[in-house]
Amino acid sequence: MRQHTKMPFATQAAGGCAALLTLAACTGSADVSSDNDLALGTPVPVESPALDTAVLTRSTPHLTLDTSGGVWLSWTERITDSTVRVRVARHDGTRWDSVRTAAARPLFVNWADFPSVLALPNGDLVTHWLEREGSGKYAYGVRVSRSRDAGRSWSAPVSPHTDGLEAEHGFVSMWAEGASDVGLVWLDGRKSAMPDSAREMTIRSAVLGADGALRDEALLDARACDCCQTGTALTGDGRVVVYRDRTAEEIRDIAISRRTSSGWSAPQIVHPDQWHYAGCPVNGPQAASRGDTVVVAWFAAPNDSARVRVVRSVDGGRTFGEPVRVDEGNPMGRVDVELDPDGQPIVSWLEQRTADSSDVLVRRVRFSESGAMASASMAVASTSSARQSGFPRLVATRNGLLAAWTTVKPSLRIQLARIPYTSQNSR
Template sequence: MASGDNWFVNWADFPSVSPIDKTRWAAHWLAKRPGGTYAYDVAVALSDDAGSSWSAPIVPHTDGTPTEHGFVSLFPWDDDVGVLWLDGRQMTADHASGHGGEGGMTLRSARLGARGQISDARRVDDLVCDCCQTDVAIAGDGPVAVYRNRTPEEIRDIYLARTVDGHWQPGTPVADDGWEINGCPVNGPAVVAQDNDVAVAWFTAANDQPRVRAAFSDDGGATFAAAVDIDSERPTGRVDIEMLDKTTAVVSWIAGGTQGHDQIALRVIGRDGAMGPKRQVAPIATSRASGFPQMIRLGEELVFAWTDTTGETSQVRTATVSIQAIR
């Protein structure tokens, strides 16, 4: 569907293919541009035949600056494709590590029409963490986005921005963890929704205590119940989340292990805070090369995909887990 010799390839900021509806799909990757090692654009391609053919790539941002643009979420937005990304147009030119800098990484969005036309370009948040993944779910009133915010005091907690009448509202904290860290932890949140029931999972190491946490909302993300610790035994994070029903979710993450290997784990959690046992899906290396495991719900199964680096060559592996078996 796409190839190139100018792609920006990164262990944490990876391409995606997202079904928007039954026949309309969207995909994205990152393409380098002149101006420096960390000068690259978002490229989005659209398909109207379920991936059989694809449009020419579209760049959803029009600033033209040789800066970072990435950590993209693609989602249905009314009759359009929504694109959400981290945008470095306001950052200093010598910002080379992706983990700090004097400028401000912003969170921005735009819509892509059926022919790729760009509309409704907006700034969602004017100061966010530099290199943590974003995620979007569709709640009852429209898209809700989760991301790692950044304050001038270097507090980097998870925020949710929701849409009302098609317009982004200011982001608000999902929980007040108070994680002060002078640099990006490269560990973004995940969100899922069924109508106005929303669940968010994330990693924090506030007070030097690594934890995977989750919280529920029953009003479309306007407010959240108290967060619950899913794993406080020094997890790595890299979370994902899916709904089992309106009051129950399943969280996946990389949990601590031994001898250089962690494990992909999952745990069922209810809105009332009740949790099932921690279950192991598969072992995984602790290195960056192992990437970010992905989890989706497919009918009555959970499907996992991850990078296995335990052999001589890296491989993408998959596994399925019966939902009935973990309830």
Template sequence: MTLGAVEPSLAPQLTVTADRALVSWIETQGRTSRLKFAERTPSGWSEPRTAASGDDLFTSWADVPSVFRLDAGTLVAQWLQTTDAAIDAYDVRLAFSKDQGRTWSAPTSPHHDGTKTQHGFASLFPAPGRGFGIVWLDGRAIETNAEKGNDNMSVRAATFDRDGKELGEALVDERACDCCPTAVAMTAAGPIAAFRDRSPDGVRDISVARRVNGEWTRPTTVHADGWQITACPVNGPAISARGRQVAVAWMTAKDDQGRAFAAFSSDAGATFDAPIRLDDAGSLGRVGIALVDDESAVASWIEFANQRAQLRIRRIDRSGARGAAQTVAGVGAERTSGYPRLARRGDELLLAWTETSDGRSKVQTAVAHW
């Protein structure tokens, strides 16, 4: 499916609200970066529009922006703005549009600590009353507790009303993996956030936290992989929800063997079933997942086989049954190929990824019917 992204482009993201899908990406020209987006229409993707631009946008293959549609029709864009390039410090920025992205509000931030640290890996989600929320990784403790040797990145969240007024900020987890993307989905019981946690001894497994009655629950582990690693693998989870059904996908590399898994929950993420292996030969992770009904999901991952990296998808059932894996495209094994994205819109499965070749990069998309 043709997308009006031009080279060089990177950092795709897909969001779906009430069967209306948006794809976003970054285009760079000289020192200027632009956050672009388009909407799925009956004839394909709409002409791209620009949500933010500047020479201070922080661009990353892993820490990507997004554009999200609220139920009331307002668009919300989130991206990163450099605050101190010398130390890779940046803030999350938010802006709103009430005219389909033609004009945007002055940007603001969901965090107000004022530290020149990293704030990023953000995920947007709808909130009651047609508002929205955002979850992000926050490095404020690194600066404020530097004399104590604190290197903790925390997970934080904030909620906003339909007019963009911030209603409050909350600490979700005081210590998480430094640079693995977060993911959020909406269940019938409220939002559920998935992220790579970090124990005091360096175990970095996937946890979830749920917002129940206005408060975030204590994080719980989806599955105890026991992956102990000294540095961040830059490989976050994916999550999808449908009523009280939840599916989470993730990558682990305990014993230096990369594998991709998914697990189902039928109680809005309070507990999870045993994990299901996604890959066949070995995985670089960078997973995606989309529930297609109450008993099954389609998952995506990057498989490394025969000296090639491939974006693959397969359908999995709660029972553990797996459909045949299908290759969507060849992708670069290097990190610049970024995170492929997977989302469901009605009976469509949408995919977006970055195609890289000879130092060039361009965001591509595809659609399949399940």
């Protein structure tokens, strides 16, 4: 990820919304108001399995659900200045299983582009991480490894990109492709695709079979934002991928591509923020789906007015309604989104409070034909505003959300909380 492309911008929305009582005050949408019945329950701390005090740091959590309803957490631990290990553990709803090591090597890891874990329908686990592929500052590639025994042992890593060039490859999203194969999408800066690979990235995808063979390599977009996360979801009509686009005029709005019977569709803009920004905001979108309903959450700051929005599609991502703004007026972004049991989105993000501190906030939104309503935002935890606080993650379970985030002081460590779907106060 190119740190030098990140540029400052104002994050205080005009007029502010810190004392927001209804979303209409911040969105300008008269049909959006607060609803106490949407209030989430009080967060309950969950013990972290990342407790090894012998390591230097513990950070970059990622959460995924398996077919039995268990939650897999992955994270990174820095053992020495040059060696990082990827760790995984499973929570069965009551306790964590044994912590296992997926990789321990000189990885390429930073606060925004981090490893993940995926649980496949056949019971296999898959992890990805990044490793350097040359002497260049931004020459690194994706590695994928599989475990067939719940993380006790792992296969030799393979790479989903076949260019063999010293270029950037990262910001991966993975999904199950059938019972045992893995789909991946990533940012790719290979020079064969563009002469100026130091400034532009492509969006590419491939499928990695259980036998380690690659197929269905595809180019989704020839020019995307340099270092924003990708997101993906499965609809009743097929897979969708969301990411931050980049035009020749440096407009960096959120785009979606749908996989159809004839391949990936041409990208379309989810909502025209028209955010002109001559740098990478390091703030990608996330998506969730159920049937033909797709929700996308993202951060943007057009006209120096930062905001976090969520929008819904009811036709598999072909078209979207009007977005709803969920932040309190000074968001840092770093969003995630999940659907509750009724199919309503719950969005998380970081809201800056001071120069050094921010809150992990969540808010539920109810879309309907007559408009949209939302709960009040709820603080899950306080953390730092520094880059090292990373990207809080959510996963939706039967009994509530599980949230994971990184705290910076006194050292980098991972914390978790369970958030019930129902608040006692809303009954």
